[in-house]
Amino acid sequence: MAVELEFIICKTKKDSLHFPHDQPLPTELIKKIILRKLKNMSTISKEILAYNNTQTAEYKSLCDTLAKEISTHLHDAENKIWHGHPVWFLEGNPITGYSKEKKGLRLMFWSGADFNEKQLSVRGEKFKDASIFYQSAGEINTTDLKRWLEKSSAIQWDYKNIVKRKGVLERLK
Numbered sequence: 001m002a003v004e005l006e007f008i009i010c011k012t013k014k015d016s017l018h019f020p021h022d023q024p025l026p027t028e029l030i031k032k033i034i035l036r037k038l039k040n041m042s043t044i045s046k047e048i049l050a051y052n053n054t055q056t057a058e059y060k061s062l063c064d065t066l067a068k069e070i071s072t073h074l075h076d077a078e079n080k081i082w083h084g085h086p087v088w089f090l091e092g093n094p095i096t097g098y099s100k101e102k103k104g105l106r107l108m109f110w111s112g113a114d115f116n117e118k119q120l121s122v123r124g125e126k127f128k129d130a131s132i133f134y135q136s137a138g139e140i141n142t143t144d145l146k147r148w149l150e151k152s153s154a155i156q157w158d159y160k161n162i163v164k165r166k167g168v169l170e171r172l173k
Contacts (some may be wrong), residue, residue: 044071045079048086052114053100055100058136063130065137066098066145073149093160093172095152099144110159115151128157 017033019025044067052063065087070078077088077095087097093144098107109115111120112130119128119141134140156172158165 004151012145019044044068045081048079049079051086057098062134062137062140063098065108065140066105067141069140069145070096070149074153090153090156091160093156093158095156096149099130101133104135106131106133109148109152111152111155111157112148113154114157115148116146117151120148126167127159 013157047149048067052060052067055063067079067086071077074088074090074095077090079086080139081087082089082094082097085097085099086093094110095111096107097107100106108123108129108131109130112120113128120132122130133144157169158172159169162169
């Protein structure tokens, strides 16, 4: 596919632009693309980065990869340490987070039981959460993770008001 950008013809592939080698690079256009991409990416809180830095080298790499992927795909989400662990929130509602446990690093989705994803094991009967455990960053299937993150935005239970509703969960989306 060819796209005309500011009078320069370039070819696009999945995640790249290819400019003709016989023309100067459109530096202003490249700056605009980079700035737009950065604007759309959520930043990772200093507290989460500090949490990740307390992990062993293998788990730090895993935590950093998850934080980057989650923040990229949930760019509207607030992220912070909540109950001692990194958690991402949409409109005050917890969506996903991770924690170090005996079994490995647990990636949890608060509404994950409704994702119908066989890789996510459902935990507990009272809540709608589901999790997956990792031992290393190499185990992360980014295609699956992206799909789960999309579902986490589309499928939400109202954990934010669970205390006010005396333990009763209501579906938001």
